[in-house]
Amino acid sequence: MRCRKCSNKAVLGIPRHHTAFCGTCLTDFVSQQVMRAIKEEDMFTKADRVLVAVSGGKDSLSLLDVLHRLGYDVAGLYVDLGIGEYSRLSKSKVERFTQMRGIRLHVHQVLETEGAGINDLSDLIHRPACSTCGTIKRYHFNRTAVEHGYAVLATGHNLDDEAARLLGNVLHWQTEYLKKQGPSLPDSLDGFAKKVKPLFRVAEREVAAYAIVNRLDYIVEECPNAKGAKMLLYKDMLNRLEHESPGTKQMFYWGFLAMQKTGSGQRLSMAENDRAILQPCLKCSQPTTSEICGYCRMMARAQTV
């Protein structure tokens, strides 16, 4: 297999685009898809300070790498979940990665601030680990971005992540989640950071190939809590369809975005909707739909701090 752009030996075939790329052209392809995502979805400009949430995995480190190479003003945010060896290893990868590139890194230590690691917190409040983890991460992603004055918070969700999430939302007809699902959520009110997903045009295997080709030192293991997660099953299903009909995943997610935009204008009115329903949490001042935000209610139940 030869690269369709320069005829060098290809490292990855991309059936949905009827193409194949060598390492250099794949890197260009991923960069171009990221630039297109940033532009089309009005994510940020080179004048904006961008906070990238990094887990140490291939997606978030690739995103940080692409944005840094493209000359964006980026910093990293690592939330140390306190999940034993997995957290120790991923943290060291993130620290080395940012140090080598001279990128500023914010670190939030769950063990210190929340008084216990994710698994102990989950046990204390009788909730699944992934749900506890989601609440804590979303909370600190937003809070760090707002408190340090970043224009936007970027996460490494790729096309596979977004398509799998969409499938889950559709299978259960989560209409509220469907309204909010998109690659660029505006900063609807004070204290609520803009959130973007610049990798939403890039498939998981393309990000993985980018990370390998560019020798990014990422943590290969999945989070030990993710085993058997429904999202992995959805991804697997979509990969089977993609194998039979290349382009299915992209058509599914992009088709949804196109419908959102032209259809009822839901995404356009979302900022106003947020303004109507969000208010500052009485305890921590972060935006919430109730008097006390989900994070503060969770911490009150855990009683660890």
Next chain:
Amino acid sequence: MRCRKCSNKAVLGIPRHHTAFCGTCLTDFVSQQVMRAIKEEDMFTKADRVLVAVSGGKDSLSLLDVLHRLGYDVAGLYVDLGIGEYSRLSKSKVERFTQMRGIRLHVHQVLETEGAGINDLSDLIHRPACSTCGTIKRYHFNRTAVEHGYAVLATGHNLDDEAARLLGNVLHWQTEYLKKQGPSLPDSLDGFAKKVKPLFRVAEREVAAYAIVNRLDYIVEECPNAKGAKMLLYKDMLNRLEHESPGTKQMFYWGFLAMQKTGSGQRLSMAENDRAILQPCLKCSQPTTSEICGYCRMMARAQTV
């Protein structure tokens, strides 16, 4: 495993309902689900003449059997597609089935009326066999129902069929098809029969068990043209999810129906929509959105008659 109703030996576990049934109680269960479907979706009453489209497979023969046992005024319609041994065998099963029960049977012979079997017709017009077959069957289902004065045309689509079709429509965001997908489509104007799917509450394996328990002599082979069909892949995917989380299929399809009803009232306004866009075909007078209907255009291209 014991029947949860009568403690006899169970023949089928139904995890999504946390239950299991013996043959007799399974037969009751299927009948009750059909009665509930007929009532909730306002399909027909015992005063109505119902035409049931039968292929000779487990679903359509089970439906005819249930409706006949329940005392509905039913007749069968068999469309002989002229697909060699498969058609010969399925036709003989249908004829024996209806004769034994004294049910009137209409037979439409594609070889005679359309001048060639489905496979030859498909070759002539360069379209996939399943698409040609769909056009011809839909056309004669409607035409036979209208010309013979049946109140409604019933097909044997089960929960798995409808959920798989919904998944296909959602993956491609076929919004026009999504609007029209439902278990009961009204007779929106003259020449357009009401269409219903009384098995939409019953899963495929439950229908199969009903057919076996009640010793229905159905054709076990799938249509030879169906091999590799996308619908089989969708069904397989949904079955995997169903295995992990019993009830997924039902939640997906019923959730969609509930949303359709409460949401934008699309199903309610569909009849009016049809009236606005349908007109009689200039050649055959059947309802169509163009001047000449899809069936007549297809037959003009085939030039077999």
